[in-house]
Amino acid sequence: MxxxxxxxxxxxxxxxxxxxxxxxxxxxxxxxxxxxxxxxxxxxxxxxxxxxxxxxxxxxxxxxxxxxxxxxxxxxxxxQEAKPLSYSKPLQSVYQPTPSTPSRQPIADYMNEEKEIxxxxxxxxxxxxxxxxxxxxxxxxxxxxxxxxxxxxAQKVEFLEDELKKIREEHKTIEEDYQSIIQIMNRARRMALLDEETDDRNAPAFRMDKNGNLEKIAK
Structure with missing residues (x-):
């Protein structure tokens, strides 16, 4: 085999x-x-x-x-070698086509071509x-x-687009949380400054007399 x-x-x-x-x-x-x-x-x-x-x-x-x-x-x-010689003269001398009679040679060639298949x-x-x-x-x-x-x-592109959309949403959420924290910190800072100013206004004032003693100044 x-x-x-x-x-x-x-x-x-x-x-x-x-x-x-x-x-x-x-x-x-x-x-x-x-x-x-x-x-x-x-x-x-x-x-x-x-x-x-x-x-x-x-x-x-x-x-x-x-x-x-x-x-x-x-x-x-x-x-040609196997063709029998039955005529004393060539076939061409026996049959000569006239001008009104078409030659049969093309037909013979056509038949020979057909036999080649x-x-x-x-x-x-x-x-x-x-x-x-x-x-x-x-x-x-x-x-x-x-x-x-x-x-x-196409499936990979669709998956990556979904992932990109999720990342953008998460980034947006983080940005919003960050802005909220900044606002809270600013508000706390302002409240602390107000408290300090209030304490300063309520604190007692003192002055020194000519003898070097401190005396409270009434507000």
Missing amino acids: KVRQDAWSEEDDLLLAETVLRHIREGGTQLKAFDEVGDALNRTSAACGFRWNAVVRDKYEDAIKLAKRHRKERKRQMA TMQDVIQFLQQMNGKGHQESLLKQENEALKLEKQEL
């Missing part, structure tokens, strides 16, 4: 690319290429396919086009769609995580 979990190296990616390109040139399927690479690297075919579509494929776009062109030319060459192309298209679906799933998960983080931040 293939359970390999280590990271892909540059040599692994190169082996995957060379194998897939070889299968494309020779008319094989990418699934066979993934199986071959999986056996060589002790990985599953699905892991090789995912690595190809998600990471490696974009680096070899030009090489893929060249391999497909080579496969197309190879198929045409094989078809193979099961491999269908599988490759489905794998690409699967890769896009995986990316959309990752984006959706990331959006959900951002929404949760936003909700948590």
Whole structure:
């Protein structure tokens, strides 16, 4: 059972690319290429396919086009070699299109192009769609995580606003108590000064006579 979990190296990616390109040139399927690479690297075919579509494929776009062109030319060459020679003259000499009759060559080219759509192309298209679906799933998960983080931040802001409101109310209460204490202290100070002035007015007055004796002065 293939359970390999280590990271892909540059040599692994190169082996995957060379194998897939070889299968494309020779008319094989990418699934066979993934199986071959999986056996060589002790990985599953699905892991090789995912690595190809998600990471490696974009680096070899030009090489893929060249391999497909080579496969197309190879198929045409094989078809020409297998074609029986039943005419002594070329087909072009037997049928010559007139100006009023359109040439059938574009139709033949179109049919050849249609034959290029193979099961491999269908599988490759489905794998690409699967890769896009995986990316959309990752984006959706990331959006959900951002929404949760936003909700948590909103709750924290609301909590801090409540704490700030409580602190302001406590500060206002302390300020009011402080002003009340100041008023009480000022009132007590004024009352003490009045008491001292009253005591001074009620205290007896004395004066010294010419002999040096003190005598009380009547008020």
